[in-house]
Amino acid sequence: GARLPVFERIFELAFKYRPVVFEQGDFTFSPPWPAAATVLVVLAAAAAVAWTYGRVRKTAGPRDRIILAGLRLAALALILFCLLRPVLIVRAVEPQQNFLAVVLDDSRSMAIADRDDAPRSAFVREALGPASPLRAALAGRFALRFFRFSASTDRIADPQALTFSGTRSHVGQALQRASEELAGLPVSGVVLVSDGADTSRTAIAGALRLLKAAGMPVFTVGLGREAFARDVQLGRVDPPASVLKGTTLVVDVVVSQTGYAGRTVPLVVEDEGRMIGSQNVTLPPDGEPATVRVRFTAADAGPRLLRFRISQLDGEQVSQNNVREALIAVEDRREKLLYVEGEPRFEMKFLRRAVADDKNLQVVTLQRTADRKFLRLDIDAPEDLAGGFPKTREELFAYRGLILGSIEAGAFTPDQLRMIADFVNVRGGGLLALGGRRSFAEGGYAGTPVAEALPVILESTKAPETFLAQIKVRPTRLGETHAATQIADTEQASADRWKALPAVTAVNPIRRVKPGAAVLLAGGGGDAQVVLAYQRYGAGKALALPVQDSWLWQMHADMDLEDLTHETLWRRLLRWLVDAAPDRVSAIVDRDRVEPGETVAIRGAVRDAGFLEVNDARARARVIGPSGRETELPLEFAVDRDGEYRASFVAEEEGLYEVRLEAMRGKDSLGGDIAYVRSAPSDSEYFDAAMRAPLLTRIAEETGGRFYTPASVASLPEDITYLGRGVTVVQEKELWDMPFVLLLLVGLVGGEWLLRRRWGLA
Numbered sequence: 001g002a003r004l005p006v007f008e009r010i011f012e013l014a015f016k017y018r019p020v021v022f023e024q025g026d027f028t029f030s031p032p033w034p035a036a037a038t039v040l041v042v043l044a045a046a047a048a049v050a051w052t053y054g055r056v057r058k059t060a061g062p063r064d065r066i067i068l069a070g071l072r073l074a075a076l077a078l079i080l081f082c083l084l085r086p087v088l089i090v091r092a093v094e095p096q097q098n099f100l101a102v103v104l105d106d107s108r109s110m111a112i113a114d115r116d117d118a119p120r121s122a123f124v125r126e127a128l129g130p131a132s133p134l135r136a137a138l139a140g141r142f143a144l145r146f147f148r149f150s151a152s153t154d155r156i157a158d159p160q161a162l163t164f165s166g167t168r169s170h171v172g173q174a175l176q177r178a179s180e181e182l183a184g185l186p187v188s189g190v191v192l193v194s195d196g197a198d199t200s201r202t203a204i205a206g207a208l209r210l211l212k213a214a215g216m217p218v219f220t221v222g223l224g225r226e227a228f229a230r231d232v233q234l235g236r237v238d239p240p241a242s243v244l245k246g247t248t249l250v251v252d253v254v255v256s257q258t259g260y261a262g263r264t265v266p267l268v269v270e271d272e273g274r275m276i277g278s279q280n281v282t283l284p285p286d287g288e289p290a291t292v293r294v295r296f297t298a299a300d301a302g303p304r305l306l307r308f309r310i311s312q313l314d315g316e317q318v319s320q321n322n323v324r325e326a327l328i329a330v331e332d333r334r335e336k337l338l339y340v341e342g343e344p345r346f347e348m349k350f351l352r353r354a355v356a357d358d359k360n361l362q363v364v365t366l367q368r369t370a371d372r373k374f375l376r377l378d379i380d381a382p383e384d385l386a387g388g389f390p391k392t393r394e395e396l397f398a399y400r401g402l403i404l405g406s407i408e409a410g411a412f413t414p415d416q417l418r419m420i421a422d423f424v425n426v427r428g429g430g431l432l433a434l435g436g437r438r439s440f441a442e443g444g445y446a447g448t449p450v451a452e453a454l455p456v457i458l459e460s461t462k463a464p465e466t467f468l469a470q471i472k473v474r475p476t477r478l479g480e481t482h483a484a485t486q487i488a489d490t491e492q493a494s495a496d497r498w499k500a501l502p503a504v505t506a507v508n509p510i511r512r513v514k515p516g517a518a519v520l521l522a523g524g525g526g527d528a529q530v531v532l533a534y535q536r537y538g539a540g541k542a543l544a545l546p547v548q549d550s551w552l553w554q555m556h557a558d559m560d561l562e563d564l565t566h567e568t569l570w571r572r573l574l575r576w577l578v579d580a581a582p583d584r585v586s587a588i589v590d591r592d593r594v595e596p597g598e599t600v601a602i603r604g605a606v607r608d609a610g611f612l613e614v615n616d617a618r619a620r621a622r623v624i625g626p627s628g629r630e631t632e633l634p635l636e637f638a639v640d641r642d643g644e645y646r647a648s649f650v651a652e653e654e655g656l657y658e659v660r661l662e663a664m665r666g667k668d669s670l671g672g673d674i675a676y677v678r679s680a681p682s683d684s685e686y687f688d689a690a691m692r693a694p695l696l697t698r699i700a701e702e703t704g705g706r707f708y709t710p711a712s713v714a715s716l717p718e719d720i721t722y723l724g725r726g727v728t729v730v731q732e733k734e735l736w737d738m739p740f741v742l743l744l745l746v747g748l749v750g751g752e753w754l755l756r757r758r759w760g761l762a
Contacts, residue, residue: 025088098726100142105194149174172207188724196692224691230259301332320686342407350551406436421449425538430577455517455535479520613643626655
């Protein structure tokens with residue numbers, strides 16, 4: 001079995017009892033005869049010592065006499081200490097009169113073999129097995145009650161029944177459950193045996209407050225290493241919940257490791273076993289997380305379960321944390337954007353040509369040809385935009401993106417300018433402002449609601465014709481890694497391609513961006529011109545691209561006729577512009593992955609054509625399970641939030657659930673949406689799976705218990721005897737016969753005798 005720490009063993013050898021007895025006891029004297037008589041006898045002896053050493057031969061100087069007298073008096077004081085019978089008064093748990101809850105971690109992480117090639121569960125089986133000295137010592141003092149916990153907590157008859165297969169650990173719930181189970185009984189405390197990996201979403205502070213208020217000490221036993229010797233872990237992976245089919249994504253993956261610093265390994269992205277992306281990763285220094293960007297294309301429509309994986313390395317102690325999974329909905333639909341131009345120009349022609357073959361983008365174009373006359377292209381119906389730019393929110397908000405070309409602010413009414421700002425702020429759409437003679441400040445937008453939405457600062461100019469800048473465009477640090485501005489297959493190839501592109505021109509001097517805005521493209525060299533900037537504005541995003549001839553990247557004499565840089569940039573830019581723009585009805589699940597048997601909360605956000613919240617709708621969800629079984633769920637209006645409806649269901653089967661939400665107002669359909677959630681055993685037990693000593697120490701300290709490891713757990717039974725609660729008895733612990741007292745007395749008397757011999761006084 002485990003042994004006591006060296007310090008405690010030495011302390012007990014010298015002072016007869018372990019430190020916990022001294023910490024909990026009250027020191028006092030309990031002499032068998034009158035204390036005053038004992039003191040008088042010792043004082044008389046001390047006076048005799050002083051008189052004796054005062055009359056020694058002259059060969060001993062004053063210093064020698066003082067030292068010898070001091071040693072003799074110290075010995076007498078020690079004898080007086082013993083004669084007064086010093087004791088410690090302690091309260092100890094009365095044997096077999098109290099219960100002790102033993103709460104055992106039954107989760108997957110307990111199967112990790114991170115110490116001497118033995119799993120953490122081996123300690124539980126050995127130290128709490130039928131023939132274990134530790135279990136025998138506990139059972140000799142307490143009535144034991146065993147509990148197992150992972151996602152739930154249950155009573156068990158014996159620790160041998162544990163399977164160590166739980167997919168989650170709810171430590172706070174386990175402690176509360178054990179405390180409630182034994183409520184009303186004399187309980188000395190709770191022993192928690194775990195690696196401390198609490199994977200619940202509930203803070204443990206509430207459980208600790210209840211235990212502290214109930215006077216229930218928790219004695220924690222931590223298993224496993226506090227840090228792995230060799231391990232690679234994928235941390236956060238945060239792809240978007242939904243994307244358009246064919247979108248190229250750049251996803252950040254957090255990688256950390258110990259024991260493999262500097263090694264280069266491939267990070268692979270798989271879709272149903274098929275590799276769709278890969279990125280070489282140079283592993284960071286031990287304990288320092290690094291963010292890796294991996295690129296791939298969402299080519300197949302529907303819900304896609306993506307796996308981000310680094311293969312297991314030699315000697316790695318945990319391989320399950322090398323994989324992260326993410327569920328992405330790839331939508332094969334056509335997104336409508338409205339492009340408004342105030343004059344015929346090449347930019348409009350080549351922008352439309354760049355996205356003409358993209359089946360997921362529909363750029364409806366409204367070009368002014370004369371006063372109140374417009375050319376309409378790619379419209380759905382003859383009446384669309386017949387009166388020019390939309391005059392109602394409902395008509396404008398039917399689009400998901402809006403592009404403003406070279407058209408002045410005066411071409412819009414004040415209501416339309418406010419509608420454009422609300423298109424971003426309220427509707428959640430994407431706004432892109434292009435450069436031109438009638439754009440930005442030169443188009444009179446300064447001080448308008450549109451200027452509020454834009455990410456750049458408009459500086460009014462009195463002579464718009466005087467500014468013309470030739471710009472060699474370069475991506476910023478952010479632009480080098482952003483999916484919208486990567487124009488080649490890799491970051492390096494994209495950076496090289498930007499350097500090779502010809503210069504473009506700008507007639508709008510844009511030098512500054514607003515706080516919170518980000519710049520993706522800028523003028524190269526000493527040119528401070530902003531080329532592409534964006535910001536979040538309300539529910540949507542707004543972009544500014546103040547150049548007037550990006551078409552040169554297609555038609556310049558230096559460009560190859562087969563070069564697709566211009567098409568690639570515009571397709572990625574417009575897909576990003578409309579990304580995450582919501583529908584009128586949105587289906588939202590609280591998590592995209594749950595355990596089988598857990599409850600899934602559904603929220604429906606319902607808005608009308610003007611994107612105002614609707615509180616009198618009828619919302620229903622059709623939940624289609626992995627086996628094809630369908631369930632109809634009515635959603636109830638959430639009185640605390642406008643336009644929100646709620647329901648829930650239990651994901652009993654393992655697999656993918658499809659949630660189809662529809663909303664009606666009277667007999668009219670307001671729209672629908674689809675959300676997905678996967679029911680599968682959680683792998684969270686394998687992430688950050690080192691023993692969490694700080695959490696276990698906090699649990700013990702806040703409740704009045706102690707923290708142990710396998711090396712120190714042998715002292716647990718005796719510690720609970722003196723630290724525990726329940727039925728207790730008062731004990732007196734004799735201190736006069738401590739080995740330390742005898743050794744000190746021998747040392748004082750022997751020291752005096754040796755000095756007397758040395759100085760010729762013996």
